[in-house]
Amino acid sequence: MKHLRYLNKYFYKYKWRIIPGIIFVVISNIFAVIPAQVIGYAFDLITENIQVYTLFNGFNRQEIIYDIFSKTLLFFGTLVISLYILRGLFLFLMRQTIILMSRHIEFDMKNDIYQHYQRLSLGFYRRNNTGDLMARATEDVNRVRMYVGPAIMYTINTFVLSLLIITSMFNVNAKLAIFCLLPLPLLVVIIYYVNTLIFKKSGRIQERLSDLSSFVQERFSGIRIIKSYVREDHTRDTFKIQSNEYKEDSMSLVKVSALFYPTMLLLIGMSTILTIYVGGIQVINGSITAGNIAEFIIYITQLTFPVTMLGWVTSLIQRAAASQERINEFLHIAPDIQSGKQSEVELTGNIKFEHVNFTYPDTGIKALTDINFEIKSGEFVAIIGKTGSGKSTLANLIMRMYDVDNGKIKVDGYTLPELNLSNYRNQIGFVPQEVFLFSDSIKNNIAFGLDSVTDEAVYDAAKSASVYHNIMNFELRFETMLGERGITLSGGQKQRVSIARALIKSPKVLIFDDCLSAVDTKTEEEILQNLGKIMKDKTSILIAHRISTIKNADKIIVLDEGKIVEQGTHNELLKLGGRYTDLYNNQLLEEESNVF
Numbered sequence: 317m318k319h320l321r322y323l324n325k326y327f328y329k330y331k332w333r334i335i336p337g338i339i340f341v342v343i344s345n346i347f348a349v350i351p352a353q354v355i356g357y358a359f360d361l362i363t364e365n366i367q368v369y370t371l372f373n374g375f376n377r378q379e380i381i382y383d384i385f386s387k388t389l390l391f392f393g394t395l396v397i398s399l400y401i402l403r404g405l406f407l408f409l410m411r412q413t414i415i416l417m418s419r420h421i422e423f424d425m426k427n428d429i430y431q432h433y434q435r436l437s438l439g440f441y442r443r444n445n446t447g448d449l450m451a452r453a454t455e456d457v458n459r460v461r462m463y464v465g466p467a468i469m470y471t472i473n474t475f476v477l478s479l480l481i482i483t484s485m486f487n488v489n490a491k492l493a494i495f496c497l498l499p500l501p502l503l504v505v506i507i508y509y510v511n512t513l514i515f516k517k518s519g520r521i522q523e524r525l526s527d528l529s530s531f532v533q534e535r536f537s538g539i540r541i542i543k544s545y546v547r548e549d550h551t552r553d554t555f556k557i558q559s560n561e562y563k564e565d566s567m568s569l570v571k572v573s574a575l576f577y578p579t580m581l582l583l584i585g586m587s588t589i590l591t592i593y594v595g596g597i598q599v600i601n602g603s604i605t606a607g608n609i610a611e612f613i614i615y616i617t618q619l620t621f622p623v624t625m626l627g628w629v630t631s632l633i634q635r636a637a638a639s640q641e642r643i644n645e646f647l648h649i650a651p652d653i654q655s656g657k658q659s660e661v662e663l664t665g666n667i668k669f670e671h672v673n674f675t676y677p678d679t680g681i682k683a684l685t686d687i688n689f690e691i692k693s694g695e696f697v698a699i700i701g702k703t704g705s706g707k708s709t710l711a712n713l714i715m716r717m718y719d720v721d722n723g724k725i726k727v728d729g730y731t732l733p734e735l736n737l738s739n740y741r742n743q744i745g746f747v748p749q750e751v752f753l754f755s756d757s758i759k760n761n762i763a764f765g766l767d768s769v770t771d772e773a774v775y776d777a778a779k780s781a782s783v784y785h786n787i788m789n790f791e792l793r794f795e796t797m798l799g800e801r802g803i804t805l806s807g808g809q810k811q812r813v814s815i816a817r818a819l820i821k822s823p824k825v826l827i828f829d830d831c832l833s834a835v836d837t838k839t840e841e842e843i844l845q846n847l848g849k850i851m852k853d854k855t856s857i858l859i860a861h862r863i864s865t866i867k868n869a870d871k872i873i874v875l876d877e878g879k880i881v882e883q884g885t886h887n888e889l890l891k892l893g894g895r896y897t898d899l900y901n902n903q904l905l906e907e908e909s910n911v912f
């Protein structure tokens with residue numbers, strides 16, 4: 317329960333909704349109790365009037381009595397209807413304040429959670445799967461909303477109504493009140509247990525459904541693989557098994573729900589029978605009137621719904637507490653990467669690694685060992701090495717996606733943790749190894765890193781990335797949609813759009829993480845030439861596998877198993893006759909064999 321305390325700040329924020337809400341609940345319940353008393357009174361009046369009417373049998377006064385009698389009845393009827401209309405009005409106002417407040421809180425919470433998620437570092441996203449992140453921001457928030465809205469509203473409502481009704485009942489007759497209320501606690505307990513069971517079962521159904529939809533989503537995304545490996549039948553069978561589990565769970569829920577209403581009706585029926593039986597004896601004794609029985613029966617009917625709600629509300633609160641605990645678990649995670657205190661600086665692009673060691677926190681894989689090098693501002697530096705040698709890790713460390721274990725990375729003399737993170741990252745153009753394009757137009761994908769942009773700037777960036785002509789060949793040109801409902805770009809086109817996205821920022825430092833792999837050598841050369849012009853006097857770091865891509869670099873760093881094994885220019889490294897020369901010779905051999 318303590319987890320729900322987190323919500324108090326929202327209640328405080330919306331106090332001017334919840335306070336009137338409570339007042340409306342009280343008023344609406346007063347208008348629920350008064351009609352029962354009026355009906356009881358009218359009931360007694362009817363019995364008395366009928367007696368008087370029969371007394372005047374044969375006299376012409378009987379007509380006048382009949383007239384008075386029907387007018388009184390009409391008056392009571394109108395009164396009851398007016399009272400119920402007023403109750404309806406206040407019920408409407410109660411919902412308008414409390415349920416609306418719950419929607420505001422839901423909105424605030426979703427925004428807070430989303431904002432917090434964005435601040436968390438890459439490690440967090442690796443540790444938690446997307447489905448879980450989404451579930452906490454949607455389903456869990458929804459369960460908490462059921463607490464801040466309906467649960468609170470019904471709790472106050474049940475409390476106020478029960479208080480008013482029980483007081484009125486005891487005012488009429490204590491003995492009858494006790495008999496009448498006797499089955500109700502049993503009803504609360506049963507409803508609580510049945511509801512918990514229903515929630516547990518529907519939770520499981522929810523899980524099954526989300527497993528089923530993830531399964532279907534993944535299989536549809538991989539439909540090409542399924543078809544090429546002729547696994548349609550196998551996939552259909554797996555779907556059937558999962559679908560069957562969902563069906564079984566749903567059937568079991570239906571059984572429990574089917575028991576719910578009959579049990580409830582049985583207990584209410586018992587309460588009514590007890591009231592009539594005990595009340596009947598009291599009427600014969602003369603301690604209450606027949607009208608009181610009518611009044612009590614209305615009370616029972618009115619109490620039924622709130623009492624049913626009590627069991628429901630208890631399970632709602634339990635579920636909300638569990639959901640809030642899950643939400644809090646993420647909200648209390650502090651970002652691993654904290655921005656530095658240094659005010660914004662304009663980078664010149666001097667990067668220095670001093671004895672840097674780095675181990676991935678989740679896997680314990682030591683990716684970099686004692687890395688030392690310096691990139692002077694304006695240099696073009698290439699990083700090469702076998703797969704898994706730590707090249708992307710190096711790029712990630714420069715982007716400060718992770719912090720180093722020990723050693724220092726200095727940029728323009730500042731260590732990375734000193735720098736203002738957004739200001740720093742904003743000045744770097746990063747093209748990751750795995751291209752990611754949003755389901756949006758090509759133009760918006762290129763302009764992604766900027767708040768405002770001109771068409772010209774987008775065209776220039778596309779030209780520099782040598783993708784302009786490809787885009788112009790599409791019917792909608794730069795407005796062409798990418799992603800699920802749009803077109804699919806080729807691997808090389810995707811890489812070039814991703815490069816254009818980095819170039820449009822006119823970054824001070826540019827990092828290309830093996831993003832020319834799907835581009836043919838002629839286009840690659842063109843891009844590199846454009847880059848030479850754009851990045852003149854700015855720092856460029858290029859991670860590549862092909863020596864042809866990097867041979868003109870000012871410095872080439874050769875990595876192997878997380879260590880720098882060689883560094884120098886192309887010619888210097890060839891002279892060394894070491895690892896770089898081996899790579900060079902291997903690639904020459906490959907090219908020659910390709911020719912034949």
Ligand SMILES: Nc1ncnc2c1ncn2[C@@H]1O[C@H](COP(=O)(O)OP(=O)(O)OP(=O)(O)O)[C@@H](O)[C@H]1O
Binds near residue numbers: 701
């Ligand atoms: N996010 C991660 N979490 C844990 N370990 C990782 C992560 N990313 C990479 N590694 C590990 O770190 C090591 C270096 O990987 P890295 O991606 O830096 O290599 P690379 O040289 O870029 O390889 P490639 O040329 O294949 O892209 C590998 O052993 C890899 O398994």
